[in-house]
Amino acid sequence: MQCRCAYAISKLTAAEAIDGKTAYDHHVINDMLGFAYVHTNDYADAAKAWEAEIDDGFLNQTDQPQKVRALAELNYQLKNYDKAIEYGRRAIKRGYGDETMQNAVGQAYYLKGDWRGTLEFEDELVTAEIKRGETPRKILLQLLYSACVKLQDNECVTRALERLNRYYPGTWRPDLRAPPIPPVGTFMAFFFARPESPEGQKLSTTK
Secondary structure (H helix, E strand, O other): OHHHHHHHHHHHHHHHOOOOOOHHHHHHHHHHHHHHHHOOOOHHHHHHHHHHHHOOOOOOOOOHHHHHHHHHHHHHHOOOHHHHHHHHHHHHHOOOOOHHHHHHHHHHHHHOOOHHHHHHHHHHHHHHHHHOOOOOOHHHHHHHHHHHHHHOOHHHHHHHHHHHHHHOOOOOOOOOOOOOOOOOOOOOOOOOOOOOOHHHHHHOOOO
16 A cells, blocks of 8 residues: 555656646645645645645535544644644634544644633533533543642643542542543544555545
8 A cells, every 4th residue: 555655656746847837736636735745744745735625625525524534633643733733723613523523623623722722612612511511521520620739820731620529439538649632643633544454434424
């Protein structure tokens, strides 16, 4: 697979250099280059190619969700947290940002050191889940608590701990250090699985 993708990349980059291409030609080349780069693990060039086509006016609306989520995921892996947040929030705003995407955006805020952004984003999610009568996810509460600690906001810390103890009793004691944050960077398996893998076969039947 990798050798075939490398060959495709060489042909597509050669096509890029040809004069007289239309805007749609550029769109098609970027689309194919993005997939080829992903499967050669060149996430930086994949993100560059797909970002060039995401708002070029030619991307089918049915393909928008997949591409927006992919750009959020790629940039997260590349530690381009601002762009991961940008595309992740776009996905959430447009209604196709699932819990995995929400987690990625919250963690991107945290990993870039934006404690206020982390707090506001996580608090919004927690509040929405509580209003819907749901138990707020533990990872949201953990990130919210950690942001409060980083901000050295004692009132915020107290409220976050009260919520943790209310919804997850026994998972936190005052004599312990901060509750652990689950590992990040584990949400790309299905989108970026190679086609010959079980995950890739599952992906190939969905959009």
